[in-house]
Amino acid sequence: MKRLASLLSRATLCLLLCLALGAATAVAADQEKLNINTATVEQLAKVPGLNETLAQEIVKYREEMGDIKAMDELLEIKGMDKALLEKLQESIMIEGVSGSDCTC
């Protein structure tokens, strides 16, 4: 019984540790995600799946149309497809300005 208990407690500890590590990894990954609305061309070009040309197109789109609200918007850029968008979820997040907040 004692052995089982200690095994269990070690397993729990191990599990907890893994969970903690996993969580930390997840948090770290989130913190490393680029905000597509503030990223520079250089930063985007380094993202797995993107290159200099695509990065320029993304920034050009963003500058012309304003903050990107949904990744799907990028589908109109030549060279982007659903699969690539799927892949980009790992390294890119979207945080946009909330809107015009006009007070006229």
Added chain:
Amino acid sequence: MKKLDRRNFLKLGASLVGAGALGVPGAASAMGRGPERPPLAIDRVVNGNCQFCQVRCRLKLSLSGGRIVLAEGDPEDVWTAGAMCPKGKSQLELVESPHRLLYPMVRDGSSWKRITYAQALDLVVSRIEECKAKHQKDYSGRVVLFSPLWDCREGEIAADMALSAAGFSNILTPGETCISSASNILSTFLGTPNSTTTVNELENTGLVLLWGANIAETLPPYARWIEAARAKGAKVLYLDCRTTHTSALCDRQIMLRPGTDGVLAMGVLNLLIQTGAYDADYVAAHVRGFDNLAKAVTPYTPEEVARITRLPAETVTELASAIGASKRTILWLGGSLSRYSNGMQTIRALVAMQGITNRMFGPGSGIITMEGGKPGDDEVFLEHYRAEGLPEGQNMRRVTRSMAKGEVDVLFLNSSYRRYPDCNAVKAAIEKVGFVVFRGHFMNEEAALAQLIIPTPFGLESDGSMFGAERQVFWREATLAPAGEVVADWKFYRDLGQRLAPQVYPKFESAGELYEMFRKAVPSWRGLSLARLQKAPSGVVWPSFAEDEPERIGNYFAAGKLMTADGDLELDSSVLGPLTWQEPKGSPLADKAAKDFPLIFTQGKVAWHWQQSLTNYSQLIAQFCSGRQVFVHPSTAGGYGIESGDAVKIRTELGELSATAVVTEGILPGVVFTASHFSPSAPFEGNRGQSINTVVPNNWDRVSAQFNGFGCQLVKA
């Protein structure tokens, strides 16, 4: 002169004799022009409010025989004390203008055919229903409203409900290209998109920073508050690249290169931090991201700031000194700051400056922003009427693209398309829209694009609630009956909404009824009953949760906390990224700038002009204007062989504007300025000119459009 017939000759003779006998030099009196003109015969005087700028001057309107013959200020008004400006005076003329549109009209070939309002409404409803039937799943972006500067809140509320209840989400506000850069930053960092204090606090301040804020011309009646601040010993510093009327009111003007305000702000921050001239205790307790701020501003030494802003380094240190030493500071953000593509970061730096010096709270401190008076919480009422699953509205750039692609079926053109940069491209996009409904006053460039005109009343002709710069809400009663068959916005959009969404759209027979419906539904408005407003000539400041609550005037952060979630100031922003500065887009001083356009273009509002070019229809206003002028420094003009009075062209990458040169030391070398609000359809020469945004390139920041700071050229015509 009366005809000299026999009778008159006798009379003349008799009086001459009489006069001669008396020796009085009134010998020719019988040849006089007749009796004194009778004085103005005024039947009654009623209250009113000016419909132009956000000061919303309280007026006393004198009526004679059913016409308004005089508009005077109201000496009892707490905000204006009887002041006005010529724009308010011009309303009397506009209301009676022979150029007014008075009846609904439908396009008939190249001319117009008058129809009834009922017919006009039917037309609009049928076009919208057609659109919904054809695009059953994705029509939400296919009906668009370009909102005007609504003459009353009920118009805006009724329109919002009509479109959103019918399932359309593209309601574009005029503020998107106005000062939304500033509003966005203020709401992000302070929790409110508005001014943080009321203008009377200028009487309690020690330092007024008019940062790009040409108050004497944009809000002339508010010059009294600047004068009041000076009378109490406050110092007024004015930052602007050119001489304006405000220059006569300040103690010192700092003429920095336009578009570099952010650099100056960061230079000031750098000095404040390095010299410890900030509130360390407040920062420790209530500010996060201070270290990142300090790091971001480190490169901006006085010398670096001087290099970019073209100011002497001493000016930078003197400014930082004054700000650091001041116990009470009001920062007045000019609308001009939002007109550059780097405006958001500029205003962010300025907010940080007020923040770390702890000048947000208490009497005589805070931030005043242009158009900073709109009360909040409209959403609490409006959300009840939104169609299920209504997507977010698109910004103007996306809407323009949709229109150009033929994806918009109906456009309510309640506002000028010429307020957008590269407005000819916007015009071309509008020309692809299936059905354009013009709502306005005059046959102008917007009406020319429409298939249907349903004219609007002036503020003088309709009841409604309105707000002013101090977030005061007031009730305006119609002074005149609406001319012709003009239809108020609240009525038109109500009728539309009731046809398109009869199950959802509320019923109301007057603006007052809608107002009370709204007021009762929104807690922060509960105290602002119609009855209370009708007894309050200067309005009542929002918010007011109960009628017997005292009015909230003064610093908005009464509790000494910001309106952010925890009351603290978070300087970091993942949405905005780090605090940086860049040249305005298209700046001639940017790397790789085209050499063809070496001068910096600036535009702005001058004292007598108004957005939407309404004032262009006033002869009173035209008296003070001399057509399009371009202001240029002698050293710049000399390089082109240009002298004052020369006909010149301002050339940009998009086109040319004709103007008359005014050579003056009152502008920085290398910079040109021309006033914004001329229009080709102006009936009076003083205000006639090509629309300025035909030559302004289409640059935006993340929120708002850029109108200044890009490159241009001057050419002798």
Added chain:
Amino acid sequence: MPRYVMVIDSSRCINCKTCVAACQQENRVPYGYARNWIKVGAGATSPGLHFQPGNCMHCDEPICVSACPTGATFKDPADGVVKVNTALCIGCGSCIATCPYGARFRNPELGVADKCDYCPRLRALGREPACVAVCPTRARRFGDLDDPASGLRALIDKGPVVRLTAPATDTKPAIFYLGRTSPTDWPKDVTPPLPIGLWGAIMAPLTRVVGGAVLLGVAGVALRQLVAGRGEGQREGHGKAS
């Protein structure tokens, strides 16, 4: 008797032109004409930039009154305001030409000389002239110089004040500019159409000559009527376009 004057702090003026618009509206001045003005000082940049509001100076020794042949214009001893009696004005323009301040103009609708008269309708209501009431910065002040309650005497005495005078003649303008003001060199030389004394010397005997001729004419006509009887008079009255 009140003695109305203006005291102007031109350093407060922002050149908004509301005083011009307000005066036009209150006094029904046609567009393109003005009873008042804002002059722009010489400095192009702050702190030299300066705006100077002005209007008829309601001079204590008004040259315009001397220039007027009919007595239409006069300084009213009841209130110190220089006025135009439009019933007497023949529109000769002498007063307009002679004013060193260019304060007068010919009203195109009425054909008479027009100028500031300190808004009599508003004063009758106990209110300030339109230009004073509407100014956002209260640059213009108006009141009775002889009434301590107006505070104007005290302001002027405290000084410094500037009065703008014509180069060679002081017409004793009754507008007092507080502190510095600019520009100051713009009033023009006074050039009355004739020396003042000469005007009177010519008019008086001329009046007698003309008057005498008229008397003879009147006598002649009266005699004729007596002799010819009523019929002729009646016949003369018919069919004539008046």
